[in-house]
Amino acid sequence: MPRLGAALLLSLLLALPASMVGGASAGPPVSAKGKKVSVTIVRQAQCHGNRCFVVLDVRRSPGGRAVLKVAGTRTALTLAEGSTRRVVSVAKKSLRKKVKLRHAGRTTKRRVVRKPQPVNSGRRPCAALSARDVYLSVGPTSTSDGRVNLSSRGTLDVASIYVDFPDAPGDGDPVESHQAFVDDGASYLATSSYGRLDLQVRPVPGWVRMPAPSASYGLEDGISYAEHLAYLQDAIDAADPDVDFRGVDAVLVTTTGNAYLPGSAAFRGAPGTLSSDEGRLGPAVTFGSDALEIDGVLFAHEFSHTLGLPDLYAFAPSDIHRYVGTWDFMGDIYAKPSDLFAWQRIKLGWLASNQLLCTSGATTTFAELAPLSSPGRKKSRKAVFVRTSATSGVVVENRVPRRNDSTLCASGALVYTVDSSVPTGEGPIRVAGASTADCGSGELSDALLDVGDSVSVGDVTVDVLGREGASLEIRVKH
Ligand SMILES: [Zn+2]
Numbered sequence: 001m002p003r004l005g006a007a008l009l010l011s012l013l014l015a016l017p018a019s020m021v022g023g024a025s026a027g028p029p030v031s032a033k034g035k036k037v038s039v040t041i042v043r044q045a046q047c048h049g050n051r052c053f054v055v056l057d058v059r060r061s062p063g064g065r066a067v068l069k070v071a072g073t074r075t076a077l078t079l080a081e082g083s084t085r086r087v088v089s090v091a092k093k094s095l096r097k098k099v100k101l102r103h104a105g106r107t108t109k110r111r112v113v114r115k116p117q118p119v120n121s122g123r124r125p126c127a128a129l130s131a132r133d134v135y136l137s138v139g140p141t142s143t144s145d146g147r148v149n150l151s152s153r154g155t156l157d158v159a160s161i162y163v164d165f166p167d168a169p170g171d172g173d174p175v176e177s178h179q180a181f182v183d184d185g186a187s188y189l190a191t192s193s194y195g196r197l198d199l200q201v202r203p204v205p206g207w208v209r210m211p212a213p214s215a216s217y218g219l220e221d222g223i224s225y226a227e228h229l230a231y232l233q234d235a236i237d238a239a240d241p242d243v244d245f246r247g248v249d250a251v252l253v254t255t256t257g258n259a260y261l262p263g264s265a266a267f268r269g270a271p272g273t274l275s276s277d278e279g280r281l282g283p284a285v286t287f288g289s290d291a292l293e294i295d296g297v298l299f300a301h302e303f304s305h306t307l308g309l310p311d312l313y314a315f316a317p318s319d320i321h322r323y324v325g326t327w328d329f330m331g332d333i334y335a336k337p338s339d340l341f342a343w344q345r346i347k348l349g350w351l352a353s354n355q356l357l358c359t360s361g362a363t364t365t366f367a368e369l370a371p372l373s374s375p376g377r378k379k380s381r382k383a384v385f386v387r388t389s390a391t392s393g394v395v396v397e398n399r400v401p402r403r404n405d406s407t408l409c410a411s412g413a414l415v416y417t418v419d420s421s422v423p424t425g426e427g428p429i430r431v432a433g434a435s436t437a438d439c440g441s442g443e444l445s446d447a448l449l450d451v452g453d454s455v456s457v458g459d460v461t462v463d464v465l466g467r468e469g470a471s472l473e474i475r476v477k478h
Contacts, residue, residue: 165259
């Protein structure tokens with residue numbers, strides 16, 4: 001029996017058949033040098049995939065120090081005096097038929113009382129978000145959006161046209177000057193999608209001259225659907241003699257900085273809304289003078305509208321980053337932007353449905369969450385979703401400063417609400433537990449929960465219980 005100084009080392013072997021959860025077993029006190037320690041398994045396990053969470057109630061007499069080592073975990077727990085509730089995450093394969101306590105050469109075995117208790121899992125509670133016909137909903141895709149959205153998985157063939165005007169000729173080689181912007185954007189999306197979306201961008205060499213003066217397109221004061229359509233069709237017509245549009249999924253049109261087109265915008269057109277000599281075209285993105293001022297995250301933002309993602313900043317005139325700050329690049333792209341929420345990646349098919357643990361009804365759920373940004377194994381759990389109404393729920397995920405999240409100033413659990421009935425620009429996703437104070441990367445950037453932190457959203461409470469490597473152990477009560 002190993003000793004840790006004056007520490008009392010217990011080895012607890014837990015064991016339950018794979019499917020079992022629930023139950024209680026009060027252990028007899030284990031005596032050591034006058035100190036007493038007893039361990040009660042209060043609610044024994046919830047197993048998701050290969051990991052199980054076991055709730056322990058440990059009572060320890062005052063004095064000395066006690067360490068509990070649980071089979072299947074990599075770390076021993078140092079126990080406080082008195083009664084402590086601890087949750088440990090163990091590998092399912094380490095669960096056996098009996099609980100075993102060992103101390104000072106003495107072994108106590110107990111059988112665990114088994115009271116199976118259902119664990120909500122699988123996709124149904126997520127899918128149950130009602131399918132109202134909301135444009136760019138964060139819930140199920142509406143029929144009309146479904147006709148327009150580009151496929152978010154696989155390879156997309158994208159034609160890139162650089163346009164100038166009779167009154168505003170372009171300078172230099174546009175492909176060369178914009179290459180980094182386009183490459184950054186495509187690479188940002190490749191990273192967010194874990195390599196599941198591949199944009200093959202084919203630039204049309206040189207400037208393509210538009211038929212009319214720049215001011216005639218009416219783009220200086222915002223852009224209407226009709227203006228957008230006319231502008232795009234002119235660009236496609238002007239490029240058509242030199243471009244084979246066969247197989248093109250989307251068109252990019254970037255304006256010379258010598259013309260005044262201040263903003264960039266996505267055009268959500270069903271196939272046939274635009275046309276070329278070779279056939280029907282639809283989805284497109286136009287880039288204005290901001291294309292060279294913001295890095296490729298602007299590209300990623302606008303292109304993601306053609307995949308069906310909504311705007312997460314507020315369309316209201318003030319405090320526009322109140323909902324999600326920089327936690328998703330469909331929100332603030334001007335501060336230090338970060339990656340996409342897990343919820344968005346589920347919608348786009350970039351995370352598998354079994355990587356989201358879904359629950360509904362009054363329940364307590366334990367989960368170990370791998371960092372959202374790491375590709376990981378396809379089965380690794382990335383988020384927990386608790387359904388709170390017919391259209392809404394609360395999501396918890398694990399964010400660390402890596403890859404597209406490299407500008408984050410901390411690691412921890414991020415909690416937010418999703419509501420499929422809330423339109424784009426009105427806060428369909430809202431980050432919880434943040435103030436407007438920040439830790440260096442924009443509004444709401446203090447939202448991450450560290451170990452020991454907790455946040456409540458309505459009747460859902462999220463606690464961060466521990467950390468194993470880069471993974472977080474969390475508890476969600478509803
Ligand atoms: Zn947008």
